[in-house]
Amino acid sequence: MRHNAANRRRYHARHRKEIVEYNRQYEREHLIEKRAHLKLCYALRVGKVTRSAYCALCLAAPARIEGHHPDYSHPLDVVWLCPTCHRGIHLGRRRDAGLSAVPVLRSV
Numbered sequence: 001m002r003h004n005a006a007n008r009r010r011y012h013a014r015h016r017k018e019i020v021e022y023n024r025q026y027e028r029e030h031l032i033e034k035r036a037h038l039k040l041c042y043a044l045r046v047g048k049v050t051r052s053a054y055c056a057l058c059l060a061a062p063a064r065i066e067g068h069h070p071d072y073s074h075p076l077d078v079v080w081l082c083p084t085c086h087r088g089i090h091l092g093r094r095r096d097a098g099l100s101a102v103p104v105l106r107s108v
């Protein structure tokens with residue numbers, strides 16, 4: 001545990017610049033994401049988009065389903081996911097490749 005924390009500190013010290021840039025990029029992405037989300041909420045309200053009952057990845061029917069945007073420039077193109085799969089996609093995206101990487105998903 002202590003070892004990991006030390007490694008992480010070292011990593012941060014060495015990559016400070018990249019991390020700052022990464023966070024900035026994340027903020028930017030986050031804003032775009034928020035805007036797409038608002039548009040989606042509106043489309044749901046007026047009945048332009050319907051929520052699926054099933055997660056597109058694990059096919060479960062969770063109590064709460066979340067809309068994921070593979071591409072934020074198409075706010076109404078949404079993949080419906082359970083909270084677990086949704087979190088997984090976002091974690092994977094941040095971890096490996098950067099923010100522009102788009103997960104490959106079956107379309108609904």
Ligand SMILES: [Zn+2]
Pocket residue numbers: 055056057058059060081082083084085086
């Ligand atoms: Zn799922």
Ligand SMILES: [Zn+2]
Pocket residue numbers: 067068069086090
């Ligand atoms: Zn998402």
